[in-house]
Every structure is written in structure tokens, then in C-alpha cells.
Amino acid sequence: MTDAALQAPPTPERVSDPLLSVEDLHVTYHKGNAAIQAVAGISFTMRQGETLGLVGESGCGKSTTGRAIVQVEQATSGRIQFNDTEITALNRSDLRTLRTQVQMIFQDPISSLNPRRRVTDIVAEPLTIWKIGNRDERKEAANAMLDRVGIDPYLNGNRRPREFSGGQCQRISIARALVLRPKLLVCDEIVSALDVSVQAQILNLLQDLKAEYNLTVLFIAHDLAVVKNVSDRVAVMYLGRLCEIAPSDVLYEAPAHHYTAALLASAVEPDPEAVRAAVPLPGEPPSPINPPSGCRFRTRCPRAEPRCAEEVPELRELASGHQVACHFPIGS
Amino acid sequence: MSERERHILLEVEDLHVSFATSRGQLQAVQGVSFTLAQGKTLGIVGESGSGKTVLSRAVMGLLPRASTTQTGSVRYDTQEILNAPNDELRELWSTHIAMVFQDPMTSLNPVQKVGKQIVEPLRVHLKLPKGEAKETALSLLMQVGIPSPVERFDAYPFQLSGGMRQRVMIAIALACAPRLLMADEPTTGLDVTVQAQILDLLSKLQTDRDMAMILVTHDLGVVATRTDEIIVMYAGNVVERAPTNVLFKSLAMPYTEALLNSMPRIGNPSHSRLVAIEGRPPDLLNPPAGCPFSPRCPYAQDKCHKEKPPLVEAAPGHSYACWYPLTTSGQSQPATTAPTDTAGAGAGVGAEEATA
Numbered sequence: 001m002t003d004a005a006l007q008a009p010p011t012p013e014r015v016s017d018p019l020l021s022v023e024d025l026h027v028t029y030h031k032g033n034a035a036i037q038a039v040a041g042i043s044f045t046m047r048q049g050e051t052l053g054l055v056g057e058s059g060c061g062k063s064t065t066g067r068a069i070v071q072v073e074q075a076t077s078g079r080i081q082f083n084d085t086e087i088t089a090l091n092r093s094d095l096r097t098l099r100t101q102v103q104m105i106f107q108d109p110i111s112s113l114n115p116r117r118r119v120t121d122i123v124a125e126p127l128t129i130w131k132i133g134n135r136d137e138r139k140e141a142a143n144a145m146l147d148r149v150g151i152d153p154y155l156n157g158n159r160r161p162r163e164f165s166g167g168q169c170q171r172i173s174i175a176r177a178l179v180l181r182p183k184l185l186v187c188d189e190i191v192s193a194l195d196v197s198v199q200a201q202i203l204n205l206l207q208d209l210k211a212e213y214n215l216t217v218l219f220i221a222h223d224l225a226v227v228k229n230v231s232d233r234v235a236v237m238y239l240g241r242l243c244e245i246a247p248s249d250v251l252y253e254a255p256a257h258h259y260t261a262a263l264l265a266s267a268v269e270p271d272p273e274a275v276r277a278a279v280p281l282p283g284e285p286p287s288p289i290n291p292p293s294g295c296r297f298r299t300r301c302p303r304a305e306p307r308c309a310e311e312v313p314e315l316r317e318l319a320s321g322h323q324v325a326c327h328f329p330i331g332s
Numbered sequence: 333m334s335e336r337e338r339h340i341l342l343e344v345e346d347l348h349v350s351f352a353t354s355r356g357q358l359q360a361v362q363g364v365s366f367t368l369a370q371g372k373t374l375g376i377v378g379e380s381g382s383g384k385t386v387l388s389r390a391v392m393g394l395l396p397r398a399s400t401t402q403t404g405s406v407r408y409d410t411q412e413i414l415n416a417p418n419d420e421l422r423e424l425w426s427t428h429i430a431m432v433f434q435d436p437m438t439s440l441n442p443v444q445k446v447g448k449q450i451v452e453p454l455r456v457h458l459k460l461p462k463g464e465a466k467e468t469a470l471s472l473l474m475q476v477g478i479p480s481p482v483e484r485f486d487a488y489p490f491q492l493s494g495g496m497r498q499r500v501m502i503a504i505a506l507a508c509a510p511r512l513l514m515a516d517e518p519t520t521g522l523d524v525t526v527q528a529q530i531l532d533l534l535s536k537l538q539t540d541r542d543m544a545m546i547l548v549t550h551d552l553g554v555v556a557t558r559t560d561e562i563i564v565m566y567a568g569n570v571v572e573r574a575p576t577n578v579l580f581k582s583l584a585m586p587y588t589e590a591l592l593n594s595m596p597r598i599g600n601p602s603h604s605r606l607v608a609i610e611g612r613p614p615d616l617l618n619p620p621a622g623c624p625f626s627p628r629c630p631y632a633q634d635k636c637h638k639e640k641p642p643l644v645e646a647a648p649g650h651s652y653a654c655w656y657p658l659t660t661s662g663q664s665q666p667a668t669t670a671p672t673d674t675a676g677a678g679a680g681v682g683a684e685e686a687t688a
Contacts, residue, residue, distance in 0.1 A: 200609070
């Protein structure tokens with residue numbers, strides 16, 4: 001990522017040609033008679049080469065969104081287009097082909113690797129499945145990838161996942177995800193189980209690889225500071241819906257949605273002089289089985305009015321690239 | 333200083349804890365000393381494997397006796413409690429020292445209603461009659477901010493959210509009005525807005541009750557605005573200890589600096605390069621001879637690899653274990669002007685390392 005590309009606001013022609021476009025996505029789970037709307041109608045686009053951060057608290061549907069994009073989870077309704085292909089309607093074999101271009105990295109680095117296999121084989125497996133190259137070439141490609149993520153393949157290639165630390169396992173997961181040279185990478189809380197010093201190593205590695213392989217990254221996390229660090233744009237979710245999308249520096253400096261502002265006020269900073277929010281956001285998110293009418297945040301919102309209960313606020317453009325779903329956004 | 337005159341509630345001196353493993357003795361805590369005055373909050377910060385949790389459990393007397401070796405001294409109100417028999421500890425638990433654990437799901441009894449779990453310490457330790465105990469429990473639930481406490485009294489832990497369960501844990505810990513509360517990662521795993529609520533609740537209850545608190549965490553952000561003093565641990569050792577505002581303003585130990593620099597900040601622009609600490613913490617089965625951080629320290633010199641620096645009090649209340657501490661400008665001092673053994677002997681007070 002060059003500095004110029006970072007600062008340039010998304011121009012209309014780039015937005016019109018997205019790599020991924022999600023439109024009115026719904027994912028509903030059924031539990032007994034209850035329908036849980038994990039994702040309740042969200043739309044966004046991602047252009048080639050950008051990192052979109054997706055933040056929100058547990059249960060807001062951010063992981064479900066990521067899983068729907070890699071089609072681990074079936075969308076109940078809505079469209080997901082990747083490179084102009086509608087992926088919610090693909091048959092099995094086309095879906096498998098798609099997965100060479102869309103890869104996911106998971107939260108728990110150790111349990112997402114097969115404990116019985118050697119790391120070289122784990123990283124080479126996608127190549128084996130797609131019968132790319134012969135055995136030696138695959139091994140060489142896997143070793144090169146391991147080397148790139150900072151695991152010495154000659155010393156450690158024959159070891160098994162349990163012999164590595166969490167940070168090293170996450171490096172191996174990254175190598176496995178990138179060995180097929182995907183276009184889109186979905187990262188679901190990939191650093192939340194790691195210590196801060198290791199977290200910094202992995203975040204730096206991800207930034208480098210992203211530039212090197214021209215990756216587009218959907219970065220799902222709950223940590224606001226981590227998301228700001230890696231993302232070009234950030235989307236905030238609450239109870240299955242999007243509250244706000246904006247370029248990261250804008251979102252953190254001038255949040256327009258009251259939920260974004262509350263999240264930022266609750267974040268702890270390693271600075272004893274940091275001003276603490278006088279009153280943190282009260283209560284907890286309501287149940288997604290029976291969400292509030294109108295704006296889903298209204299039950300905890302300091303600015304809620306009768307209109308918020310009656311009318312669902314749609315995502316609308318406040319400024320170029322800054323969208324908010326609120327009837328009474330901050331600063332207007 | 334009036335702070336110094338406050339009643340000392342807890343005194344830990346040269347505490348060593350090691351575990352017997354199949355590969356040898358794992359030295360989890362290697363000579364830690366600190367004191368905590370009544371009504372004060374101490375933050376213990378470190379990464380996984382730094383010994384912070386083992387330290388807090390050793391102070392509580394919760395480590396398994398058979399496989400651990402604990403030496404040194406832990407005094408609560410002048411009473412020696414390290415290796416004390418269980419019935420002696422049971423007198424202290426709950427009424428004097430209580431603990432809030434990290435995982436509220438596994439720390440609560442899953443098959444018992446939460447009300448009963450709050451009533452239990454009141455009945456056992458305070459010998460309250462049934463009705464009175466229930467009333468106290470309800471008022472505790474109210475104090476920790478649980479809505480409709482009468483209904484929640486009869487709920488099972490699985491019926492509550494993570495934040496609510498942590499509030500119940502806090503209610504249980506506070507039931508018998510302890511004078512010292514140990515909170516081991518009380519907000520890890522909770523959402524940020526809930527974390528803020530729980531931390532505010534702990535601060536409020538602590539002030540109301542003039543209770544001392546030890547906040548054990550991996551997150552420097554959690555302790556920054558909520559503690560009086562901070563201990564930074566690395567590989568079983570205290571590497572720096574200072575009043576909170578001093579630590580963040582003029583940290584001296586390169587590890588503390590590295591830990592702070594590796595954290596992404598909300599205030600920094602997006603895509604700021606993080607300063608990662610390369611490498612890994614040392615193997616505690618064979619701790620290195622010199623400074624435990626020296627293999628990863630960007631300022632390390634020959635001496636750091638050979639000799640372990642003692643924890644020295646360099647300024648009132650501010651101690652650190654480093655041969656070449658950082659100055660406020662963030663630069664390491666040249667070797668010739670570094671406070672070495674002479675300075676250490678001069679300060680004296682804080683030289684707590686067990687280096688015979």
C-alpha cells in the first residue's frame with residue numbers, strides 16, 4: 001500500500017468495479033421455533049487491494065458475514081458477488097474452484113491446523129488437492145511459503161502443530177491460506193488469542209504479504225485499535241446490521257453513529273491521562289431472536305427518539321465514502 | 333508521604349514458585365517482592381508465561397501443594413500465609429481475601445442457581461441466618477448492577493450473558509466484604525463496552541469499601557487509568573515497578589517500552605507500523621544466566637547476557653531490573669554512565685533479587 005493510495009478517497013469508478021459486493025445479505029439460524037437473525041440485511045463492497053475492517057461486539061454477526069462470504073455458511077437471502085460471479089448460487093464444483101481465490105484464516109491458530117500432520121504437508125495440501133505441480137514442486141512451493149511467513153522449513157517443516165506456539169501456528173495458517181495465491185482473504189479474529197508482542201509480528205506480516213500478493217482483506221475483529229491499524233476502511237456492525245462505514249481515520253476521528261462513538265469511548269488506552277467516558281454504554285445488546293423495532297441500537301442509544309422505533313434507518317452517504325445508518329447522526 | 337503511612341495489608345517477599353515437570357523444575361516465579369497498602373490498587377502486567385497468574389495464585393494459596401515448591405514469604409496483615417495449612421487459609425478466604433477469576437463460565441457452578449452461590453459464603457463464613465443471607469445476596473446483586481435481581485437470584489449461570497456472569501462472580505467475591513480483592517484478568521473475553529462497565533464497577537466498589545485490589549492483566553490499557561502502582565513481569569521476574577503515572581511517563585526497562593510500542597493505538601493513524609518484539613520469551617526450565625529479556629532486547633550488551641540485573645529502586649517508588657535503563661528520551665544510556673553495582677548498592681532498598 002502506498003501512501004497516495006491510502007489517502008485518496010474511493011473514486012466513483014473504483015467503487016463501481018468492486019472485487020466483492022455484498023447486497024442485502026441475510027443469514028438466519030433456526031433454533032427450535034426461534035429464528036435468530038445473525039445477519040439482517042447488510043450491503044457493502046470491497047475494491048481490489050483494500051482492507052476492510054469489520055468490528056462489533058460478540059453476537060453482532062461479523063463472523064457470520066465472513067463465513068457467508070467464503071460460503072461456509074449459507075446465506076438465507078441476498079447476493080454476494082465475487083468478481084462478477086454470484087457465489088450464493090454456485091454448485092459444488094464451482095464453489096470449490098471459488099475457494100482457490102477466497103481463503104479464510106480463523107481465530108484459534110492451534111485447533112485450525114490438523115494436529116497429526118507435518119506443517120509442510122499442511123501448507124502443501126491445497127496444492128495437492130488441486131494437483132498443482134508434482135510432489136517435489138509442491139513441497140518446494142510449501143517450503144517457500146513457510147519461509148516467507150517466518151517459519152524455517154528445513155528446521156521445522158517436519159514438526160507437527162503442537163510443537164509450535166500460537167503465533168507460529170498463525171503464521172502456518174497464513175502460509176496455508178496464501179499458497180494458492182487467493183485474491184480475497186477473510187481474517188476472523190486472527191490475533192485475538194495472541195500476546196501483544198506476537199500480535200504486532202502477525203499484523204506486520206499481514207501488511208507485508210498484502211502488498212506483496214496484492215490481496216484484498218476482510219479483517220474481522222473486536223479490537224478497535226487493531227482494526228484501525230490494518231484497515232483502509234472500517235465497517236461497524238451491531239445486532240446483525242451495519243451502523244457505519246468510513247475510511248478508518250475518518251471513522252475514528254469523527255464517528256457519526258452513536259454506537260461507534262460509544263465503542264470508541266469504551267476502549268481502553270495505555271495512557272493514564274486518557275479521558276475516560278463518564279458513563280459507559282449501559283446494558284447489553286438485546287437478543288437477535290427478537291430485535292428492537294426500527295433502529296436496533298435505539299434501546300441503548302443516548303439520542304433515541306420515537307422515530308427511531310418506527311423507522312429502520314437505512315445506510316446513507318454523509319460524505320464521500322462515509323455512510324451511516326442513523327436518523328440523527330452525530331454532528332448534524 | 334501519606335501513602336507510605338497507609339496500613340500495609342499485603343507483603344510479598346522474595347517469592348519463588350516452581351513446578352515439577354517431566355523435563356525438570358519450571359521456575360514460574362523467580363523472586364518477586366512487593367507490598368500493597370489498604371485501599372490501593374496494584375496492577376500486575378505481563379504476557380502469557382510471565383508468571384502473573386501463578387503469582388496471584390501463590391498469594392491466594394491456591395496452587396497444588398504436591399507439585400509446586402514455594403519459598404519466600406507472603407504476609408497478610410503480618411500473618412504468614414505462604415504454605416499455611418488449608419484451614420488457616422479458609423479463615424482468610426472470602427472474609428479477608430477474595431478472588432475474581434477470568435472465566436466466569438467455568439468458575440461458577442453450572443448446576444446451582446446463582447443466588448445460592450452468593451448465599452453460600454454468607455452462610456459459611458459469616459454464619460448469617462437464611463433470610464438475612466438472601467437479603468444480603470439480593471442487595472449484592474443490585475450493587476453489582478444486575479437488573480431485576482429477584483429473578484436473577486433463581487437463574488442458572490448458563491442463562492446469563494458473560495458480562496452478567498462476571499458481575500455474579502464479583503458479587504460472590506464481595507459477599508463477605510474482603511479487604512483485599514484479587515482480580516485475575518477480570519475482563520478478558522468480554523466485549524469492550526462490557527469491559528468498561530465491569531472495570532468501572534470494580535473501581536467504584538473498591539473506593540466505597542476502601543478495599544485493596546490486585547488487577548492481573550495482559551493489557552496495559554486496562555491498568556493505565558485504574559491502578560495506583562504497576563508491576564511489569566517478564567519470564568517470572570518483576571522487571572519494572574512504578575507508580576502508574578511514573579511508569580507511563582518515564583519507563584526505564586526496555587521490555588516495558590517494547591510492550592507499549594507493540595500495542596496498536598487508536599490515536600495513531602491507520603497503517604502505522606508496529607514495533608514488534610522479535611523472538612520468544614525464554615524457556616523457564618532453563619532460564620538464561622543474564623537478564624531474561626536480553627535475547628530479545630534491542631539495547632542488550634555483553635553484560636546483559638552474562639549477569640542478571642537486580643531490581644533496584646532508582647527513584648522513590650520506581651524500581652527496575654536493567655543494567656542499561658532507558659532515559660526519558662527513549663535512548664539507552666551509554667555503558668560508561670550506566671548505574672551499575674555502585675548505584676544499586678547505594679539505593680539498596682529495592683535490591684530484592686535473590687542473587688547470593
